[in-house]
Amino acid sequence: MVVTSNRSPLRSSVGLKAVMAVTGIVLVLFLVAHMLGNLKVFAGQTSFDHYAEWLRTIGAPVLPHVWFLWLLRTALLVAVLAHIAAATVLARRARAARPVRYAHRKPVRGSYAARTMRWGGVIILLFVIYHILDLTTGTLNPVGDPSRPYANVVADFAPQRWYVTLAYTVAIVAVGFHLRHGVFSALRSLGQQTPRGERRARRVALAVAVALCAGYLVVPFAVLTGLVA
Template identity: 40%
Template sequence: MATTRPSPDQTRTLVSGAHAARTTIALKLAMAVSGLIFIAFVLGHMYGNLKAFAGHDAFNDYAHHLRTLGEPVLPYGGLLWIIRVGLIASLVVHVTSAVLLWKRASSARQHKYAVRKYRSSTLSSRTMRWGGLTILLFLVWHLLNFSIGKVNPQGGPTNDPYDLLVDTFEVWWLTLIYLVAMVALGMHLRHGTWSASQTLGLTNSARSRRTANLAGITLAVVVAGGFSLVPIFTLFGVIS
């Protein structure tokens, strides 16, 4: 159905046959849900990392146990693969939606302002895209380092998760890369948590908005802080 509004521009029409699933909000919902999956994942991952404080054997037992989880219903490593597939799917959804929305946003304002001053937005909210990209690059390195590639920078064994961890974080610049990535992750989580709550339509009052913001900050501090503990304590020799 086209509206007949001859001015100022005849080409502008009313859209017909809109579907909820084909809207930008549907894309945002996809981002929010996949983001929540990542939040659950990083919380679990962080918990596992902290096992490093319990020593070599506890950490390696944990790593091994992950593979036997769900046995005998699932084969060895089965659950891990289910999680991996879930995470990869979430990553594809998250990144695809982000790219689509990014493209939309930049074509919505092709002519930039000569002067721009922000009123209230947080740095974390304005750096979601570049921050997300940073995390993505880090992820590639991280998987090469610990999962797919298993690179031991000190040339030591790569089949012992705990040793690989210690050997990695004893190198100061590797720890630094991890810490920078955790700052990016923290910022991403801070805004991401709030944003997902808003996108899911859970922040319908001033109070719920405060709660969602607080949840974002808490998650950011817990996750980024929790992940940073192991590298820092390794660098300073507490974990060895």
């Protein structure tokens, strides 16, 4: 007799890994696009404010003002929740597969990023909440006016608010570790499982993480040092 399972393919380990991969790609593409937009601050206040206003009018006249941004935020929220849920289920299944801990286990060599994915995810989540209240709604920003994005950025990372730059740096570094491990895992899943392939995957993952971290951190430190004012 053939026994069939009613479990959805998305609930299988393979399906959950696919969910993590797809949502991870969506989030990485957003990070790249957002970073490129942030770098427009170096083009000056007029250019940066014009870019921010353009984002609010995407889809017009089909979409009302700012609707595109809210649709994008909703999609990103769904991607983040799906990513976290899939990661949590996979981690629980991995623990359940080996319920008894070894009395003496030889330490397994692994990357620092892999060992810190959990607390890194918590830092990133807290940072996203603060970032929205700071530069999206203006609630925690000294200027507090969403219609003045350039002024918000300059006020946010001013020298007297060095602690904001420090917290931002910690969060971006956490993103970098998370991204490095995620890209490496994705490349291994795509077939880079030979020693040479793994070395290549590590280099690519490190390059992507460093590039994104540098692209995000250059803005607050430019404001902190007076290069952008």
